[in-house]
Amino acid sequence: MKDVAREAGVSVGTVSNYINGKKVRPVVAKSIEQAIKKLNYVVNNTARLLKNNCSPFVIFVVPTVWSPYFSELTFWIQKKLNSLGYKMILCISENDYKLEKDYVKMAEEQRAAGIISVSYSNLTTHIRSDIPFVSIEKESTGIFPLVTSDNYSGGSLAAKELQLRNVKRYYFIGTTNQDSVSMIARRSGFMDYCHNNGLMADVLTVASSRKISQFRKDIDKIVKKLLSENNLGDIGVFTHTDEIAIVLLNELRMKGIRVPEDIQIIGFDGWKITEEDSLNISSIRQPVDMIAEYAVKQLDEEIRYSDNFEIRRINLPVSFIPGITTNNDVRR
Amino acid sequence: MKDVAREAGVSVGTVSNYINGKKVRPVVAKSIEQAIKKLNYVVNNTARLLKNNCSPFVIFVVPTVWSPYFSELTFWIQKKLNSLGYKMILCISENDYKLEKDYVKMAEEQRAAGIISVSYSNLTTHIRSDIPFVSIEKESTGIFPLVTSDNYSGGSLAAKELQLRNVKRYYFIGTTNQDSVSMIARRSGFMDYCHNNGLMADVLTVASSRKISQFRKDIDKIVKKLLSENNLGDIGVFTHTDEIAIVLLNELRMKGIRVPEDIQIIGFDGWKITEEDSLNISSIRQPVDMIAEYAVKQLDEEIRYSDNFEIRRINLPVSFIPGITTNNDVRR
Known part of the structure; x- marks a missing residue:
């Protein structure tokens, strides 16, 4: 922790505050993050969450996992959540609006850390604005962060x-x-x-x-x-x-x-x-791993800095993958 | 509830005990189940679980969801759990034995209702025998129920x-x-x-x-x-x-x-x-929906009748699906 403090140019106490989820200024958080990355400092994230009485559970609402895009997305969301010490509760909605609302209610009752959702309904109109929440693909209110492909x-x-x-x-x-x-x-x-x-x-x-x-x-x-x-x-x-x-x-x-x-x-x-x-x-x-990474990172920031009022719209770059359905002998 | 009692030939109190998860004799449970089915009686299962201070969370440990068999299996497990009032916590192990053990530890700490696992390691040697647990595909100790294809x-x-x-x-x-x-x-x-x-x-x-x-x-x-x-x-x-x-x-x-x-x-x-x-x-x-149905049903029974010492091995029938990789113009 000393090394991280020296690298980031802040006190050990500030690093400790950061790691334990107390509020530090965004610019300070950024320099500590960079120092942690540079030094490969491993933070025991679940311990950090539990120490601060923060639930480790994140609700992930998704229409299905039985389709390649959604199963890949679920794979990456789980992996990214785990790396930050969270546990995923998978909620499959089958695009049923009523079921989606039930899951949100459950998240409130269980005091989950936050919600990530892929919903094609107007689910966000039912989310209390003090719950950490990130939408993937669609967000109709303009109140919550959105991560999507371009x-x-x-x-x-x-x-x-x-x-x-x-x-x-x-x-x-x-x-x-x-x-x-x-x-x-x-x-x-x-x-x-x-x-x-x-x-x-x-x-x-x-x-x-x-x-x-x-x-x-x-x-x-x-x-x-x-x-x-x-x-x-x-x-x-x-x-x-x-x-x-x-x-x-x-x-x-x-x-x-x-x-x-x-x-x-x-x-x-x-x-x-x-x-x-x-x-x-x-x-x-679609850059599925990046979608997951940005969604989880955004949610983690909301959980840690509840006074962060910046609403992000993250539009991630797509790419063309040549396959068997196009003539790929092309001069550019 | 009266109609169910009449149909099953038991008292209303017994039906109530059954619905609220108290122990009733297996033969009585069976006749009540049949009566419920016949009368299409809808039990509010989550309410039932919460009333009895039973956690609604079931841990599902699976190597990945990013592969058609496992994403289909996850889909069905979630659907069957939901129909009985449970919520699934998805734990992706990537076949990592250490991670699998962590999930089991978490299940104990969080007092989850039970665990369903697809594990190719010897995970079951680490499960306390009083935790409701069902293995899919492999179970090496002989202590826990196993659901598998034939x-x-x-x-x-x-x-x-x-x-x-x-x-x-x-x-x-x-x-x-x-x-x-x-x-x-x-x-x-x-x-x-x-x-x-x-x-x-x-x-x-x-x-x-x-x-x-x-x-x-x-x-x-x-x-x-x-x-x-x-x-x-x-x-x-x-x-x-x-x-x-x-x-x-x-x-x-x-x-x-x-x-x-x-x-x-x-x-x-x-x-x-x-x-x-x-x-x-x-x-x-593989009959993926049946695998899920039997695994969830078995787990639910373990949760509800903790004195059930019958260890079941369920071997489900497979079928041949003709596709593009065989000559299907065949006389039988």
Whole structure:
């Protein structure tokens, strides 16, 4: 602790205050953090939390863990929470607003340290403003911090990558859900790029219901439309999610249409079905580990400095991952 | 409650005792359960737990959620726990024995209601015998209940399905991990079937390390061996997991070998990457929802009847799911 104090240029007492969660000025906190990092000083975080009568439990509300994006996100959130001494209570909402509210009520009753949530409802209108809380992907009140991918740039990037691959007809496939801010941003980024570069682009939709049979029927209609209106080889499709991309890919293959030769597809998410592997759909990848890291860091700061009134909007960079659904022999 | 009592042929007081978690004889409990089911009587389970000063928290220890089998299992465990009024605390161990022990210690300190664990170590040697505990897949002490798939029959079934598809040379691909009881059972089931039916079968192994580069190198060696020793069209491979099957499939395709025409593959797990979809590898599918249901039911019984000394071994049936890696035009 002495070494940390010397490195940070503060007293040992200040370092001790910082480690035990007492308030120190943000600028001081930052220099201590840097010193800790530089010296590889290991703080026993759970002990720190318990010493200060702070609950180690953080509630993580998520629609499902049975889908690659959410299972990867849950993996990273847990890992990052653990590294700061917190324990995660996993609450699966299945997008049920009532269930989400129950979880928040439980968090209050159990005096949890805080909440991280991925919710597509207006959950944040029910959060007491003194509870440490971080939203991922959507936050509608403007009161709480939000960590999200840069969806708009992701949409532009998808259009640009298809343009590099000689696509002549551009399509965005989204769902009928008009509340999805991430979908609106992805679509706008894609359509704006096409418009600004004089490219012919259209928006198509599939039902947002989770019924796979309806979903497949909609995709089947879209496939017929694509094939009747265009020449094979001209078409490039950007889908709101990898899930849509995979169903589209399967429908096309069943009809004998070749991907990427006849139609190129770029998804969104960059699904990795395990830590080591990838599904290999060409996709705009969300930086899932960074989303988790920023969400947990932001929550930890809220827990430790309850007088921090800065509301952060963190917009993290996405990247293009070439896979089997685009022609990747491209000159830049 | 009166109706339940009448239906079950017991007094209202007994029903109340049952609902409030007091001990009733197992045979009485059963008739009350049946009456509740028949009458669709809804018990407020969380209220019941809290009224009896019983913690609603159940610790679920699992190696990862970032892999289809475990994310599906986590999904179901959470759903089944919720339906009985419990809240799940998710503890990801990454197969780290030390971390697993920490979670058990935490469960004791926090007076959790119980623990469900998927552990490939000897974790159960560290569990106090008075803590409600259920193992999934492996339990080495014989003291605690175990819920598992019928791995041996799964191995036999894989061999039988390959035989139906005119395979002449049979291979099992497992890992070098000699502690995996589920792998040993799958392998024995496969090899015994081949032996008893006069089929030529061999065992091959890949490193059990999680390093994907080593894993791919091992698979590459296996592919060379398969191709040099056999005629294309004769070969059938059963892999210990779907993960191995997918890497094998990719390696074969990169070498221009056709699946299923040249080589047929059956995996194990029956990965579904989301609730609605399937990866379509031909596979022996574990009944993941049933595993979760039995594990949670068993734990709930341990929590409610602490004098229940019956140690159950629950072995659940598996099934064959035809996918893209076998020739499925088969006459039975």
